[in-house]
Amino acid sequence: MQITIRLNGKKVSCAAGETILGVARRCGVRIPSLCSHEALRPFGACRLCVVEVTFLGKQQIVAACTTHVSDGMRVSTQTPRVVSIRKTLIGLLAARCPEVPIIQQLVCEYGATTIPAPKKNERCILCGLCIRACRDIVGAEALCFAGKGQSRTAGVAFLRDSQECIGCGTCVLICPTGAAQLHDEVRGNATVRVMDTWHTELAVQHCQSDKVPIAPQRLRTFVAARRKIDDDFLQRCPTCRVASAGKPNR
Amino acid sequence: MRQLVRTPRNIERLRQRGEQMLMPRVPRITVGCATCGCARGAREVYTALQRSIRRSGMSVQLDAVGCAGWCSKEPLVTLQLPGKPKITFGMITPHEVPSLLACVQNATLPHEKVLYRTDGDDNILTGSPTVYAKGRHRCAIHVPAIESLPLFRHQKRVVLRNCGIIDPLSLEQYCARGGFSALCTALTKCTPEAVIKEISASGLRGRGGAGFPTGLKWQAARNAHATKKYIICNADEGDPGAYMDRSILEGDPFSVLEGMIIAGYAIGASEGIVYVRQEYPRAVHTITRAVNLLKRSGLLGSRILGTSYRFTVRVVQGAGAFVCGEETALIASLEGTVGEPIPRPPYPVEQGLHGKPTCINNVETLATIPVIIARGGRWFARIGTSGNTGTKIFSLVGSVKNVGLIEVPLGISLRDIVQEIGGGAGDNHRIKAIQTGGPSGGCIPARRMHLPVTYERLAAAGSIMGSGGMIVLDESTCMVDLAKYFMEFLMNESCGKCLPCREGTAVAFSILKKITNGMATKADLTTLYAVAEALKAASLCGLGRTAANPVLSTLRYFRVEYEAHISKRQCPAGVCRALIRVSINPTVCIGCGKCRAVCPVGAVQGTIKKPHRIDRTRCTACKTCAEVCPVGAVTIA
Amino acid sequence: MTPQDTHLIDQILTRYRAAPERLIALLQDIQTQYGYLPEEVLRYVAGQLKISTARIYAVASFYSGFSFTPHGRYRIEICHGTACHVRGSTTVTERIREVLHLEPGQTSSDGSFSIHTVRCLGCCALAPVVKVNNTVYANVSRQQVTSILEQYR
Secondary structure, three states: OOEEEEEOOEEEEEOOOOEHHHHHHHOOOOOOOOOOOOOOOOOOOOOOOEEEEEEOOEEEEEEOOOOEOOOOOEEEOOOHHHHHHHHHHHHHHHHHOOOOHHHHHHHHHHOOOOOOOOOOOOOOOOOOHHHHHHHHHHOOOOEEEEOOHHHOEEEEHHHOOOOOOOOOOHHHHHOOOOOOOOEEEEEOOEEEEEEOOOOEEEEEEEOOOOOOEEEEHHHHHHHHHHOOOOHHHHOOOHHHHHHHOOOOOO | OOOOOOOHHHHHHHHHHHHHHHOOOOOEEEEEOOHHHHHOOHHHHHHHHHHHHHHHOOOOEEEEEOOOOOHHHOOOEEEEOOOOOEEEEOOOOHHHHHHHHHHHHHOOOOOOOEEEEEOEEOOOOOOOOEEOOOOOOHHHOOOOEHHHOHHHHOOOOOOOOOOOOOOOOOHHHHHHOOOOHHHHHHHHHOOHHHHHHHHHHHOOEOOOOOOOEHHHHHHHHHHOOOOOOEEEEEEOOOOOOOOHHHHHHHHOHHHHHHHHHHHHHHHOOOEEEEEEOOOOHHHHHHHHHHHHHHHHHOOOEOOHHHOOOOEEEEEEEOOOOHHHHOHHHHHHHHOOOOOOOOOOOOOOOOOOHHHOOEEEEEHHHHHHHHHHHHHOHHHHHOOEEOOEEOEEEEEEEEOOOOOEEEEEEOOOEHHHHHHHHOOOOOOOOOEEEEEEOHHHOEEEEHHHOOOEOOHHHHHHOOOOOOOOEEEEEEOOOOHHHHHHHHHHHHHHHOOOOOHHHHHHHHHHHHHHHHHHOOOOOHHHHHHHHHHHHHHHHHOOOHHHHOOOHHHHHHHHHOHHHHHHHHHOOOOOOOOOHHHOOEEEOOOOOOOOOHHHHHOOOOOEEOOOOOOOEEOOOOOOOOOHHHHHOOOOOEEEO | OOHHHHHHHHHHHHOOOOOHHHHHHHHHHHHHHHOOOOHHHHHHHHHHHOOOHHHHHHHHHHOOOOOOOOOOOEEEEEEOOHHHHHOOHHHHHHHHHHHHOOOOOOEOOOOOEEEEEEOOOOOHHHOOOEEEOOEEEOOOOHHHHHHHHHOOO
16 A cells, blocks of 8 residues: 655655654654664654644644554654753753763754753663663673662673673673763683673683683574574684684584 | 343343332332442441341341442431332431331331432433322421432432342342343344444443544444453542542442443444443442343343344452553453553544453443433433433432532522532531532632533533542632642652643642742743643643643632732742741630640640640641630631 | 573463563562572573563563562561651661661661661551551651561571
């Protein structure tokens, strides 16, 4: 079925199942969003992507990331009301995370003012990207949101010593603010991957041949359990794999 | 009773047995043993009666019943002598048990705790009134008839038809009041479409708060195609100040279950779930027992009443989250995850529990269904007013003489509810405002009490109908403090997923705290309005979207109070501790020393028989001294 | 976890193995058994049900009905519903805090008392309401607090 909408006045053809945010990105119309990612399902938490929609005579403010397009919809992404709401949202975010660069950028871009609120200085914006990536892309499900409301925190079970974390670092990669951090540490003969934010440490696999650190052991067993890759291969570093001329798949 | 109920004739036999229990040839005594009653000692009264009856060898039928509605007079005991009007007493203690039983034995006029007499009742489900009193009874005519009391005269107890009258777990007594006749009619004489048509004709709107037409919801659920569908009874009554659903579950659980079975039949569901908040242990216990009784009798399970219809019910407890009153959060909790709402559409009727069509109805809504099927949708639609048909139950609490559970036709004015039924504010108090709709609602000022109670008029006035909590506030309530109270509640109950609600309620609360501490500026009010707008427009679910209602409605009607707090650092109602000054009037003080004895911080100074003084540097304005002063010498400014 | 604990939990788990979506009911059963949710038990349950500990932790930490620390032998619940609020529940809470030297959410060091401010208990006609375990006290005033608590000391 052909779906045609008006995006800021311009007619756009859409496919069924597209979200307003998806259509806007496709058309190069900028709608800010902090919790959406092309590799993950829409979450609808940051609400920065709110737009004004008129459909079947009703006018509403909706989140663009979780609203599917319908034929005849009229979407406005920058009405005074929408901009004003976005400014307030950014101001609220800035009150929680005043020193996070992407928030500071948004504050400048929208001319928002930090909403005066009890002093906070969080790094995490609670976008949930790390949690969703860990669960839906990696499949380790080591992260969760604990608590609710003002005590909502992203972390591992009991906020320390996760048994499910495999130390792959996807969380660090996807985190937009640098709140998720890890580093590797040498301790004597061993190497340890410290997931700083999740208060979890993982023993790192060393190459069987030249003792170079490769990756956390749990990452190795996780991959080995899910892919037909010879364990011998996984226990060698890239150089030694080539040197031993071993085949990756037997 | 181990006999299976498989035919309308079985129901008739239950009905006959129940009638003998409700109108026995021996005296019948009922004690209100719902949560309110038990909190005031009803269980002890019941046990004392039980023991005395056994010891005396009298033939008396003793029943524990649910909430009859006049909660401020609990424990309520009703004496029913054959052929005589029922006499109801209030505030009964175990001490009065001997004299009560003496009345029964001697058929004498009962004593000073008598409240009213009931000569008969509507028996609304069958339509044929029950008459208790045969002929005139000289001794009872001085006891006011129930319909003469303003508290009851304006009520129409349709949904509360059995509460306080029947033993809630007696299938016989439930049938004697017309119970399960509607289920018989629906399953044996109507198609599912015909049932939906009747509900639509009634104009019934969801009683949980949103007021969505129930017939439309059922139709949408019926239209959805799926191998499995669910009916969920939402008994997660979280609004502080509202306890209608608890009372129905404790006082007449079969009515809710009968409604659920009919609903399941109408939409094509085979499984029902009753989701009760865990803070209601007695209600959980009662509805669970009711479900088990229906299972054992065959009214739940396969081949209900001999038809091919199969319906099962299970009871699930909430785990303590106000947000789980929201439909998608409730479903999430049933799926074993956190109660985070999800964006709608899709609506639960299309994709709900486990992705299947799910119809969620409130307790009160479901308890209304049997009446509509038994008496007809048109009968129901004649009650109330256009677009707002039928009755609504309210928990009328706060600064009003008659505190309790009331049921009135929609369209009645707030004034009639508060002044006529409620009896007005207590002595020496003035009504200031009426709060409806819980944390999602607002305050209607006293000067607008002529307002008819309808969904639309309450919304236009800045509040909502809500689930039925109605709190009467007098001059001792600070409207800013109240707005702060609701915002703190919502801040603590926010699931935290979306930014506007999580941060917005916290910021709004901190601003309201500043105002009540006398530290706010005009700029803070501007911020408050901006945050309110973001909450209303950008929140993911209803909790966030309505979170600003209390503060916006109090700003609309009580702006003067806000200004006093901000510009003059004063709390006109004398509530906000940072802004009030407690002092002792030396000309009134008799020097009894009671204030000095109770002061928790030792701020009162003085010697016996000499006027006492308050040390302002220590005083925390807790006002305990004011509470104990026998001569009213403590002033609060 | 002792062998008795393992046996007990395994018994509770038999009801839930086939229905992992009843996680909340499972946690309620565990809390009824222990009075709170011990970390060890939750980790064991995650392993047995083959679900992530993080998922269990998210649910256990979200709902206010669950606790990771033991409650007192006498659980004092102070209702902070609207009717109780306008009738002085704040004052009653203050007094209870003074008498027991405990903040809401805390348990006394000897394990006898814990204080909790709760949302509405549904007894609004009796405001202010305080519940100690299964006993509900109606129309509680600041002055009555000491005599109520004395019954449990």
